[in-house]
Amino acid sequence: MLVLLGAMLWLALAAAPARAGEKEDNAIIAVVDKIVSQDIANANFGDARKKLKGLAAKCKKGCGNRAVSQIHLALGIISAQLGQADDAKSEWFDALNADPSATLPATGIAPPVRQKFEQIQKAWVAANPQMDDAQKAGWVNKDAFELAKAAIAAATAENWNECIEKDKAALAQEEQLRARVHLAECESKAGKIIDALRDNQKALEAARKANDTATVKLVQERVLALLPRLARVKFEAPKDAVDLKVSFDDRAIPTARLSEAFTIDPGQHTVHAEGVLRGARVAYDDKVDVKEGEVHVVKIVLKPAALTEGQLQCMVSAKTQEEIAACLPSERKPLVVHLGFDMSAYADTTAVRVITPGLQASVTSPTAGWNVGGNYLLDVLSAASPDLVASASRRFHDERHAASLFGGYKPGRFGGQIFGNYSQERDYISRSLGLSLSGDFMDKQVTPSLGFTHTQDTIGRTGVDYDIYSKPFAINEFAAGVTTILSPTSLLVTGVTVGLESGDQSKPYRYVPFFEPGVSVPNGASPDEVNAARLPAKALEQLPTSRQRYSLAARYIARIKGNRTLRIEERLYYDSWQIMGSTTDARYLIDLTARLRVWPHVHLHAQKGAKFYQRVYGATLNSDGSAFIPRFRSTDRELATMFGVTGGGGVRYAVTDPSSNFQLAFFSTVDALYNQYLNALYITNRLAVYGTVGVEVDFE
Template identity: 25%
Template sequence: MAARGNAPEAVESSDEGEPSETETETETETEDEDEAETETEAETEDENEAERAPPVSAEVATSLYVRSDSDGTTVVAPRIHFHQDFGRTGVDLVYTTDVWTSASVDIRTAASPRVSEQRDELDVGVDHERGTWLVGAGYRYSQEADYRAHGPSLSAAWEGLQRNIRLEGRAALSRDRVGRAGDPDFERELTSLAVWLGYTQVLGRGTLLQIAGEHRSSFGYHASPYRWVGLGGPVTCTAQTPLCVPEVVPATRHRYALALRLRQSLARRLSLGVGYRYYIDSWLLQSHTAAGDLRFVPRPSLMISAEYRAYFQGAAWFYSSAYDLDAGPFVTRDRELSSMYDHEFMAALRWTRALSVAAVELGLGVRAGAVLYGYDDFPGLARVVAGEGSVSFSVALR
């Protein structure tokens, strides 16, 4: 839902300690893909002038995201977002579709041809502002050929001390059904509950601090119905593998994350943001994320930014690159549960223009970046290089 008020909006983190790659097979993901990391959006003095502009009464925004990597995976994801204000009440409607094709190492080792799938998602939200409070509710439905997820969400935010402090929280429930292509009798369930809390404070002119924490619990089927694990030989199932069994992971997972974000204005048109995030879960997977970005606003209608993120992750306690014949009870060959790291570089540009003939504002955004993934202990794959980019366009009525 659209954030109101002068305080910046924070976005929840993703399922894992941090997302590493776009998944190359059907995974039991339960949260929005765009909830990538806990962050704070803080603007420079020129950007603050935009906050004093008349409120948006209606807005339509579209975007197209494209990603391709050296492991044979391509993702194309168009998105459209409609927002309408009715006084102090706002309504949001978002439709997203993800179309991906892949011949990754996971698919090749399963002796499968190139796979292509599509996921469609609809999000509906409503929020209401009353005094210093903003409350909201939403519902999400996601559908693909072998996976269905849906669930409600609630949010609340309070601003005080002349909007120098913002407290906010969100809770979401997701009920998922996991299927398997070609097997109508296969059906598993996964239930997830997530709670996110954030505290944001203006420390001084041009300085903004945010502390955020998240807890997420999921119960049910966490494995991939397409992933098999070799025992007593190569972990990939080949002719030399004595025994291949379906992937089995624990039925319960509890995730915890704590994040700190600081933004400092360096000059009238320049600001620096830095952040750190620590993650740990009940599978003993831990991760550390450090991020930084530099933003330059040559004029109120134009913002240019450069971003960098470094991510380091340890392995889950039951992950191994090779299992004995008597291994158990849990076995996996999920690269996302192995020891890994990634480095991401991103550049972005955002331009807006108010039309003089009407109360209309046009917006255009472009993002492009590259990511290097490294796997310390995953057989058959050591490095993946990915390129990604997006373009967005918006029309707002004031």
């Protein structure tokens, strides 16, 4: 009686307008009735099953639930008559899923078959409440009840993923035994055996707690049926591979457990592995199809890698396009020597010209974990900018020599890097010494780092001995960051930097014009306009003698489609002078062939000016000839509100075969830079071109 009441309530809830294909459904039902009354009644089970399967195939193109239900009822009768209890249960469950009011014919059915159907019908009702009212169906939350009904409808349509989604949403709002059982059944149908077992376990615990013996029995039967469907996977790795890392469906497998059998769902899975084999960095990627109940052995065959963790880490520390390119796929040697030479040139619309030749050299042992190296560059500068014109200065010429040395050691999880820099020009000497420490955690998926750099500069004046005139300037910089391997081909680097500056960094040549109160000149006013409006006296630039800089940065690098690499960086900046800025940089490296790589490059920068910066500084002249002037003052337009856009690209060509022990490559980059100054003297914008050509050699 309760079953019939539940079926009636379900029909009331699911009532809908008559379908256009109702006549076709009635015709199919009539055929099913004939098969039951003739073929099945005469024990002609083979022909009966064949006819019913044909009707079921026809219904895949579109039949009503009642017609589908009658077909499964008849197929269940055949299975029950033949003693195939599991098949009968499956067919009758499908019949009730399609039409909860389905029942056997009133006559012509053997009592044992009818008794078996009634038992299965009770089990189905226990797992699938068909009430039209949330409280009657055992729900407190009406929204959860509606989601559970939607899950049942999705299951009827064999849309298992939607069924899982709706049931999970319902259970997130309210835990309910029958919904948990239904979720497990949908997961089972979708091939998610592990999830189905997990949810059946939860349902079993709830049923035992509620003393619901019918549901306990139902769930136990389902669990026993699910266990043989589980699959397992093992890994067979090369014996001489070192630093081997294996991931299965993007989940890392501990190296010590590779020989174990891992329980998985049947279906398609992805496998990735990378390591060092005979001194070369190698990798393995594959997709495997695992059948139900199968123990699948993945034989890892390592080949030259497309992009490895080591190359990704190299890209993190790269500062130029060519350095990034050098990190991309190439064999890793036991000991690698790198030599490079490049020539850069810069020119802009303010008549600044710079030529910069540079040398680089390093020796690296990827397997032992140490590296040493250094570089040297020379800046040859000439300028006749509006700032020089405004101060009646001659064209400016200078040279800057800069050298650096570095070395590091990371034999295992932890390592360190030290570096030192020295540069000198006619009126400026800079010295830096730094240390960074890093460690690998979570199977090298997460690498935090800490660093400190001290810079001690001496500011002088051209033509004057440092013993006569010099100003000290110091910077203490603290950095902390973390590198996270997101997947075998992508990583994310985040970090924060704090720089503490002390000392007077005012330029000894930069003079600031002053104006009477109420007098102004427009943005970008020429030197003639400024000189015509200013007061006779000018004063040297004076900046605050301390500054605290703060920056937050993120870098994302990903290998895309096997031959492309995306690198995006973002940096947010703020300092105690109240300059706020944002800098975005992006490169997209494309391997056109194994030897030829090209990349576009874009760089965006915007900032708000310093709190003390003004385009027009007012001054008050006193009767005694003295003047009251601002304490802090500067005409440095880089301290003003501004924005800049840079665009360009580069190319790298490997002369030698990428697989050879000797690597020779040429590279070139060109960028155009445009800055717009919104509150500055002399100019409103600057256009510049910067380019580099170079050659690099790597050999074992």
